[in-house]
Amino acid sequence: MDEDYYKTLEINKSAIAADIKKAYRCLALKFHPNSTKEAGSADRFSQLGEAYDVLSDPRKKATYDRFGLEGLKGGIPPEFGKGGAWSSKYAYHGEPEDTFIEFFGCDNPFAVFSENDVPLQFVGLQPVVVKTQDPPVEKDLELSLDELFLGCTKKIKIYRNVMNEAGLSSVKDKILSIDVNPGWKEGTRIVFSKEGDQLGPNSIPADIVFIVRQKPHPLFERQGDDLINQTLISLEMALTGFSVNVRTIDGRLIDIPINDIVHTRYRKVVPGEGMPLFQDPSQRGDLIIHFDIQFPEKLSADRKHLIKKALK
Template sequence: MSVGGRSADQTQGGARGFHTTAASLKADDFYSVLGVKRDASQAEIKKAYYQLAKKYHPDANKEASAKDKFLKIQEAYDTLSDEAKRRSYDQFGTADPTGGMGGGPGAGFGGFENMEDILSQMFGGAFGGGGMGGGAQGRRTGPGRSSGMGGFATVGEDIEAVATVSFMDAVNGATTTVTITPIVKCEPCAGAGAKKGAKRHTCSVCHGTGQATFTMGGFHVQQSCPQCHGEGWTIQAKDQCASCGGKGRVRERKTVPVTVPPGCDSGMRIRLAGLGDAPLEGEGTPGDLYVRLRVTPSSVFRRKGADTYHTAQVPFTTAILGGSVRVPTVDGDVEVKIRPGTQPGEELRLRGKGIRKINSTVRGDQYLGLRVKLPTQMSERQRRLIEQFAEEEEEGKGGAGPRSTPQPEKDGSKKDDDKKDSDKKDTGFFSRIKKDIEEGFGKKKPKDDDAK
C-alpha cells in the first residue's frame, strides 16, 4: 500500500515499517548524515539518531528543509542500525546489493518501533502503549514482554499470591495451597472470541492490516488499529462467545499446590512458572505466579536468620549447684548442662540447633537465655537452710568485723598453713551447704552440662 509517497511493508517481526520510495538519498554518506565515524558503535549511532531526529522532526522544526533532512536521517539510521544492511552498505555503497535503497522493509522510518520511541520522547509518552479500545498494544512491562506498536506481548503478566504458613512448617518445609484467578484462554471458543462456526469479519477500519493510519505534521503514521486492537478482524455482537463476551479471555479460579522449602522465612517469594496471566491477545506464554510467604510467629522461639532464640527457666538451686534443664529446639527437647554458679541473664549457645539455611545443609545455632527462678514459698526448714547459708556466706566474707592487715612473715610456713586451713574450711562449708540444700529441696546431684 502506498501512502503519501511512501509505502508501508510488513517487517519480519510483524510490525509495520515505513520507507521512502525514491532513491534520492543514494548520494549521501550515511555516516556523515548522522555525524558519526565509520567505526561507530550501535549505541553511538542510536544516540546521534535520536538527537538529530528530535531536532529536525517537522513537528518540532518548522524550517522548509527540515522535512528532507529528517528523511535523510531516518534512512541513514535504518541502514546503519541493521548490521546486515550496514555491512552491505560498507561494501557496496548501498544497503541493497541488487540496487535499490528505498523500497525494502523498514527503510526510511526505521520500523515503527523506532518512530514510536522518538515520538514518546518528544511528546511525553503520548504515543506510548494504550489499553484495550485504542492506542498501541503490547507496551506492557514485565519479564519477557516485547513488542513494538502494532504488536502485542507474547508473554502474559506475572501475578502474585500470599501463602501463610506456620513457624515450624517454614523451618521443616511443607506443602500448602493458594487460590488464584489468572486470565486464561476461553475454552468454549479456544480464545477466538466467537461462537463455534461463526465467521470473523475483516476490520472495516484497517481492512485486515491491523494498522490504522493517521496524519501528523504532514507525515502518515501507523499504529495498532483501535477498532480490532491489531487483530485485523472483528466479531459481530450476535456471533460473540457467550462465555467471554468476544474477548477470548476469562478469569479462572483455581487452587494451586505450593511446595515450601525448609528454612524459608517471611517475605520470600516462590516462583511457579507459567501460572500467571495469559497474553490478552494472540498466542503466547502465560506469565509466572509468585507466591510470597507469610510466616506466623512462634510462641516458643524468636528467629533471626537461621538462628533461634529461647529463654529457659532455671531453678535457683540448679543455678547455684549446677545440673541440667530440658529445653525445646526446632528438632525437639534436649538436656542442657548448667554449670554451678550460673548467673541470671547468662546465654548459652547450642551449635547446629537452629534452622537449616535455605537450599543448604548448613544449620544455624540456638541461643538459650537463662532466667533464674526463685521460690515464692518455702518451708521453715528451707528458710533455716537459706539463713544458715547467708550467715556462713557473711562469715566467709569476714562480716564479723574489720579484718586486720596481715603482717609479713619471716618465713612462709605459717602463711602456707593458714591457706591450707582456709581451703579446708571452704571445702567443708560448701560441702555442708550443698548437702543441706540438696536434702532440703529434694535435688539430686547434677548431670553433665552439655546439650544431649
C-alpha cells in the same frame, strides 16, 4: 564483552521506563539486519536486545544498578540475598530477534522494500502496539517454623482473568505448586511468571509473587539460622547447677547439663540444633537457651541469714 547497558542504549542511569523503550525502539529499528548491512550491525543489534532485556525488567535492572554486571551474571553475594530468591545468575537467551518480536509484536514492522529488495527509509511506518505487563501481584505465604525446618510442598488455588484470541475474558482457576526448601527465611520471594490477571488484549499477564511469612512458634523464636528457647528456672538452680530437658524442633528430647552459675545475661549455646542452612541443609544453626530466673517472693529472717552466711 564488558557491557554497559546504559551506553548501549545511549541513555543515562536516570532514564525511566518510557525512555528505555524509546531508546530501544529507535536503535533496534536502525540496526536490525533487515534495515542495514553495515559491518558490526548484527553485534550491535544483539547488544541492544540484551541491554533492553535487563533494563526493562525492574528486578534485573535493580540488581545490575546495585551490583553491576558481575553481580547480575555471577549471582548476588549471599550476604545481600534474601533466602536465595535474588541470587540466581542472569544469562541472556541470545536471541535478539525474539526480544525484537516481543517488543514490536511482529518480526518486521518496517517491511517496505524496493523492487531490488533493498530496504527503504522508514517513512510512513504503521504504529505498533507494544504490550505492557501489569505490576506483580504479591501474596503472603504463611508457613510454620516446622514447615520451614523440614521443607514441604504447598498447593495453592488461584483464580485469574484470561483472554482468548477473540478478546473475550473469562475467569479460570489453576493450582500452583510451591516446593518449600528447608531453611527458607521470612521474606523469601517465589515468582510465578505471567500467572496473574490479563486485564486487556494488549497487556501481558502480571507475575504472581508469594512472600514467605513465618508463623509464631510456641517454643522457639527464630533469629537467622539460630533458634531461641526460653526456660524458667529457680534461684537455687541458677546458683547450684542443674540439667534442663529441651524438646528440639524435630521432636527429640535432649538433656543439657548446666554447671555454670546462671546470671541474667547467661546464654547456653547448643551447636547444630538450630535451623538448616538454606545454602546447605546438612548444616544447621545453633540452639540458644535463655533463662528466666524465678526469685522467691519472700524470705524469712533466718533464710536471709543463711543466704548471707553461704555467700560470704
